Amino acid sequence: MTGRKLTWPLAFVLFGALIVSLFPVFWIVMTAIKPPTDWNASPAIWIPSHPTLINFKTLFDPDSIRAYGVGGVSQAATNSVFGSLLASVVGTALSVAIGLFAAIGISRYANGGKATPLIILSGRMFPPAAIAVPFVIIYSNVGLIDTYRGLIAIYVAGTLPFSTWMLKSFVDDLPREIEEAAMIDGRSRLMAHVFVTIPLIRGGLLATTLFVFILNWSEFMFALVLSYSNVTTIPVQLARYVTATAGTLYGVQAALAVLAMIPLVLAGLLIQSHLARGMTFGAVKR
Amino acid sequence: MNELSELRVASEVSDLAREDAQGVTAPRSSLPSNRLGQLLMLPGQIVSLLVLVVPLVVAFYMSFTDWTPTHGSLLEATLVGLDNYKELLIYDTRFVEAVVRTLLISAVCLALEFVFGLSLAVLFLREFRGKAILFSAFLTPMMILPVVVGYTFWMLFQSNGPINQLLMLAFGSGAGLQWFRSAPLAVSAVIITEVWHWTPLFFLILLSGLNAIPENPVRAAVILGATPRQVFWRIVLPMLKPVIIVAFVIRAMEIVKLFDEVFMLTRGGPGTSTETISLYIYKLAFADFQLAYGAAAAFLVLLGTLVLIHLLLAPIRNQLLEARR
Amino acid sequence: MTFPKLEIVNLRKLFGNESFVALDGVDFAVEAGETVALLGPSGCGKSTTLNIIVGLEQPTSGDIRIDGRSVIGIPPGKRNVGLVFQDYAVFTHMTVFENLAFGLIIRGRAKAEIARAVHDVAELLGMQNSLKLSAAELGGSELQRVAIGRTLVTKPAILLLDEPLSNLEASARIAMRRELRRLQSEIGLTIIYVTHDQVEALCLADRIAVMNAGKLQQIERTSVICKKPDHVFVAGFMGSPPMNLLRGEIIGDGTSAGFRRDGLIIRLPSSEAFATNYVGQPIILGLRPESLTLAAANEATICGKVAVVEPRGPEAVVTVEAGTVSLKAVVPTAERPQEGADIGLLADPSSFVFFSGETGRRLAS
Numbered sequence: 001m002t003g004r005k006l007t008w009p010l011a012f013v014l015f016g017a018l019i020v021s022l023f024p025v026f027w028i029v030m031t032a033i034k035p036p037t038d039w040n041a042s043p044a045i046w047i048p049s050h051p052t053l054i055n056f057k058t059l060f061d062p063d064s065i066r067a068y069g070v071g072g073v074s075q076a077a078t079n080s081v082f083g084s085l086l087a088s089v090v091g092t093a094l095s096v097a098i099g100l101f102a103a104i105g106i107s108r109y110a111n112g113g114k115a116t117p118l119i120i121l122s123g124r125m126f127p128p129a130a131i132a133v134p135f136v137i138i139y140s141n142v143g144l145i146d147t148y149r150g151l152i153a154i155y156v157a158g159t160l161p162f163s164t165w166m167l168k169s170f171v172d173d174l175p176r177e178i179e180e181a182a183m184i185d186g187r188s189r190l191m192a193h194v195f196v197t198i199p200l201i202r203g204g205l206l207a208t209t210l211f212v213f214i215l216n217w218s219e220f221m222f223a224l225v226l227s228y229s230n231v232t233t234i235p236v237q238l239a240r241y242v243t244a245t246a247g248t249l250y251g252v253q254a255a256l257a258v259l260a261m262i263p264l265v266l267a268g269l270l271i272q273s274h275l276a277r278g279m280t281f282g283a284v285k286r
Numbered sequence: 287m288n289e290l291s292e293l294r295v296a297s298e299v300s301d302l303a304r305e306d307a308q309g310v311t312a313p314r315s316s317l318p319s320n321r322l323g324q325l326l327m328l329p330g331q332i333v334s335l336l337v338l339v340v341p342l343v344v345a346f347y348m349s350f351t352d353w354t355p356t357h358g359s360l361l362e363a364t365l366v367g368l369d370n371y372k373e374l375l376i377y378d379t380r381f382v383e384a385v386v387r388t389l390l391i392s393a394v395c396l397a398l399e400f401v402f403g404l405s406l407a408v409l410f411l412r413e414f415r416g417k418a419i420l421f422s423a424f425l426t427p428m429m430i431l432p433v434v435v436g437y438t439f440w441m442l443f444q445s446n447g448p449i450n451q452l453l454m455l456a457f458g459s460g461a462g463l464q465w466f467r468s469a470p471l472a473v474s475a476v477i478i479t480e481v482w483h484w485t486p487l488f489f490l491i492l493l494s495g496l497n498a499i500p501e502n503p504v505r506a507a508v509i510l511g512a513t514p515r516q517v518f519w520r521i522v523l524p525m526l527k528p529v530i531i532v533a534f535v536i537r538a539m540e541i542v543k544l545f546d547e548v549f550m551l552t553r554g555g556p557g558t559s560t561e562t563i564s565l566y567i568y569k570l571a572f573a574d575f576q577l578a579y580g581a582a583a584a585f586l587v588l589l590g591t592l593v594l595i596h597l598l599l600a601p602i603r604n605q606l607l608e609a610r611r
Numbered sequence: 612m613t614f615p616k617l618e619i620v621n622l623r624k625l626f627g628n629e630s631f632v633a634l635d636g637v638d639f640a641v642e643a644g645e646t647v648a649l650l651g652p653s654g655c656g657k658s659t660t661l662n663i664i665v666g667l668e669q670p671t672s673g674d675i676r677i678d679g680r681s682v683i684g685i686p687p688g689k690r691n692v693g694l695v696f697q698d699y700a701v702f703t704h705m706t707v708f709e710n711l712a713f714g715l716i717i718r719g720r721a722k723a724e725i726a727r728a729v730h731d732v733a734e735l736l737g738m739q740n741s742l743k744l745s746a747a748e749l750g751g752s753e754l755q756r757v758a759i760g761r762t763l764v765t766k767p768a769i770l771l772l773d774e775p776l777s778n779l780e781a782s783a784r785i786a787m788r789r790e791l792r793r794l795q796s797e798i799g800l801t802i803i804y805v806t807h808d809q810v811e812a813l814c815l816a817d818r819i820a821v822m823n824a825g826k827l828q829q830i831e832r833t834s835v836i837c838k839k840p841d842h843v844f845v846a847g848f849m850g851s852p853p854m855n856l857l858r859g860e861i862i863g864d865g866t867s868a869g870f871r872r873d874g875l876i877i878r879l880p881s882s883e884a885f886a887t888n889y890v891g892q893p894i895i896l897g898l899r900p901e902s903l904t905l906a907a908a909n910e911a912t913i914c915g916k917v918a919v920v921e922p923r924g925p926e927a928v929v930t931v932e933a934g935t936v937s938l939k940a941v942v943p944t945a946e947r948p949q950e951g952a953d954i955g956l957l958a959d960p961s962s963f964v965f966f967s968g969e970t971g972r973r974l975a976s
Binding site: 500502503505507508522524 | 693
């Protein structure tokens with residue numbers, strides 16, 4: 001089964017699949033560096049003859065955006081970048097921290113019965129559009145609409161299943177005896193977890209953090225629904241650029257998209273070996 | 287957490303720490319401290335409770351009323367029993383269409399993602415150079431934000447875009463398609479986008495599964511005279527079944543919520559031909575402000591998703607339970 | 612002219628770009644209906660030999676012949692050789708019946724024929740009632756029977772087994788030993804099996820091939836090999852406890868010869884006159900524990916102190932220390948001495964075996 005060589009026809013297929021996989025990325029990067037004159041060319045241009053970085057500058061310059069005279073969209077992307085960073089970083093940190101403790105609790109103590117794990121997992125099954133409904137109502141009453149606090153709370157709850165389950169599978173991999181040994185050495189149970197368990201799953205902790213970050217950074221629906229003027233994230237900003245301008249702002253939009261992609265592709269490369277574990281809630285390990 | 291509960295937690299922690307430090311000469315290794323376990327899970331439970339359970343309960347209650355934001359407080363809304371649910375299931379053809387449409391699109395996407403992902407995974411079992419780089423490259427589509435994927439393919443499918451250019455190159459100048467003007471083409475565009483985005487997940491999971499299959503049964507089959515094809519269909523694939531099902535369940539759970547890509551590609555159009563359930567609920571709640579009705583729709587979807595997952599997991603229920611132990 | 616059933620011809624196998632020699636010219640033949648054990652420590656090349664016979668690996672040079680014809684180019688499925696893995700490798704997603712039938716199913720045989728063949732083998736192995744069970748539900752020795760049955764259904768000419776008894780617990784081991792012996796006599800298969808346990812080798816095999824570091828040290832009938840080891844390695848490997856091996860030299864003055872090791876001198880009878888040819892050379896003297904008996908001090912060949920007594924049912928293994936020498940003797944339980952007692956051992960000179968201290972080979976008289 002393993003170990004056979006790649007024949008030429010198969011290599012061709014592999015190459016074809018590679019082209020297909022990377023072409024859209026190629027396209028959007030090329031679009032991001034197209035000068036405005038190339039944007040609406042017909043047929044669309046594949047590789048600009050005079051590539052430029054001006055689109056990236058335009059993104060952060062409110063005057064330039066306004067100069068395009070696009071209806072209602074005079075926002076530079078600066079707020080959205082800031083917003084994405086804030087919501088994603090804080091949301092990830094909290095999600096991983098809470099998930100870490102829950103993971104240790106579930107893995108080592110397994111009480112709280114089956115209910116807690118099930119509740120956490122079911123958070124993934126509900127269509128976001130629907131959970132957004134009560135959220136809008138509750139948040140309006142509590143004054144959390146259009147605040148980062150509110151958005152972060154959702155990001156934490158939404159990614160808690162992943163962080164808990166992924167970390168639980170890492171903690172499960174450690175034999176219980178390690179903590180027992182630390183306790184025999186004189187540490188209390190809690191300290192054993194802090195000084196022994198957690199450092200030993202460092203790698204898994206990093207992988208989980210990056211994985212949750214990817215999820216939060218990509219989140220669209222809740223940000224869309226809960227943000228009005230104060231709160232914006234990159235995905236929402238991108239959607240605004242597209243819908244408001246009926247798509248004639250290609251270069252700038254693409255530039256924002258590329259900016260959005262970069263952290264994720266990097267994060268993805270870093271945690272590649274743990275992706276299978278993360279994507280399947282710990283069911284499949286590498 | 288408010289100050290009072292924080293104080294309570296702090297005192298519990300110090301009690302535990304003191305208790306453990308004193309009692310440590312005789313390690314209680316076989317009896318984990320329940321209190322510590324409960325404490326550790328507390329933040330997670332609180333978050334889930336506040337941010338998941340409470341809104342869910344509110345939404346559930348709301349689904350039995352006829353409340354809209356103009357009605358005043360939710361608590362004063364009139365209960366209408368199962369009216370919303372009846373309306374959805376019996377009269378609301380748009381809802382039923384959205385459900386059927388979502389299921390069909392999901393089924394097609396899952397099938398294609400499985401076939402492509404498996405083919406790629408099998409290819410990766412062979413020996414060739416640059417595997418590591420190629421592996422990363424093939425995982426890339428999965429790592430891109432759904433909105434960006436939607437946006438990118440929206441550009442690609444434009445009338446003057448590269449996909450039409452390639453079609454015209456291959457089949458002549460009349461071969462360009464109006465992807466967003468006709469229902470079947472729009473649905474195809476959505477499917478192509480989804481499959482491109484998530485095939486890497488199947489590839490990743492199936493490759494992990496394939497690598498985990500023990501060598502000796504495969505060798506035994508070869509010694510008994512099986513051809514590579516027979517080995518694949520009779521030994522490898524059946525042994526891969528649990529992993530395949532996990533992949534399907536994971537992906538099924540997410541794909542029924544399809545929103546971001548479709549939003550950027552077609553907004554549900556032309557007409558309602560690509561309107562997924564999530565898009566319909568979004569419209570109900572945030573365009574039409576029919577929040578109670580939308581909540582009912584959401585719970586029906588939740589119920590359906592639970593049933594779907596239950597059915598998908600049935601073949602490997604025993605194996606999963608054993609793995610837990 | 613009849614060919615031996617299986618011939619291993621000068622087999623060489625190199626791994627890792629020629630750096631590791633797994634097999635270094637292994638050469639022997641197995642007759643039809645024989646059972647041969649490949650015995651040796653891990654890494655000696657016995658499993659590699661098995662893999663090459665069945666076709667999972669190719670030799671670097673040399674040949675494998677079945678019934679006189681080379682099978683090197685023939686793929687594993689077509690050599691008519693069966694292999695039972697150490698971990699059995701049963702198809703856990705199939706039933707017992709499907710496992711047994713597998714070889715015939717993929718050859719496209721008729722259902723009736725398959726059913727008959729499977730039932731015959733199932734009866735032979737006592738599994739008629741388990742046919743509908745899922746393979747995943749079976750225990751260790753049942754799995755092994757399925758693995759064996761699976762190959763028997765295809766009626767192989769040669770059956771190979773990799774460590775057939777090592778994964779079983781003691782009671783299952785005895786039962787399986789009996790099973791295999793019964794199969795041997797009922798079907799008349801040619802069987803080759805690999806083991807690192809010489810007890811396993813002694814109880815099942817007609818002949819034992821002792822391997823070490825890629826070389827075949829000796830292949831000999833079971834009844835003979837313990838008494839006539841060709842090499843010091845074989846001597847130290849076979850037997851429980853293995854042969855006592857003393858390094859020393861021959862001394863002699865022309866009329867009589869003796870073996871000396873430090874302060875210990877053992878007179879050699881005139882029947883061992885050949886020993887005088889080796890005066891002054893390093894020699895290893897082999898004394899089988901069974902050939903040492905307790906004796907009074909004035910009659911003993913060696914005197915020493917009892918260090919350890921290990922009871923073993925009807926007999927006991929007594930470790931005796933005399934100066935720098937440590938010997939093991941096997942004595943009947945009734946006669947076993949106390950630990951710490953002074954003791955004398957009488958060696959039977961007819962069972963002395965001499966090996967060259969340089970090459971390790973047995974010196975013929």
